[in-house]
Amino acid sequence: MKKILTGFSLLLIAAILLHACAPSVVTVKPSPGVIIRPPAPSNAHVWAGGNYVWRGGRYVWVDGYWAKPRGGRHWVEGHWQMKRGGYVWVPGRWR
Numbered sequence: 001m002k003k004i005l006t007g008f009s010l011l012l013i014a015a016i017l018l019h020a021c022a023p024s025v026v027t028v029k030p031s032p033g034v035i036i037r038p039p040a041p042s043n044a045h046v047w048a049g050g051n052y053v054w055r056g057g058r059y060v061w062v063d064g065y066w067a068k069p070r071g072g073r074h075w076v077e078g079h080w081q082m083k084r085g086g087y088v089w090v091p092g093r094w095r
Contacts, residue, residue, distance in 0.1 A: 025086040032061040044068050048075045052089040059089060
């Protein structure tokens with residue numbers, strides 16, 4: 001019985017931690033404000049657009065950056081995805 005309770009307790013703690021780390025659904029998509037793209041360092045650089053990150057119970061905008069893609073990869077822009085009750089940010093990524 002003690003092993004079952006210990007296992008259940010660990011499972012409950014893991015579920016709570018995962019829920020606390022997961023981005024929340026928002027009903028209003030925040031605006032990134034003014035996005036300033038500095039000049040490219042070279043013609044080989046690609047702009048990796050900014051992303052929202054979940055911090056302190058809200059989405060915060062993080063500016064994009066210039067990068068040299070490797071191995072034929074390309075940048076896929078982040079976007080808002082409709083979920084039940086609102087929107088969730090799907091981060092941009094290299095693909």
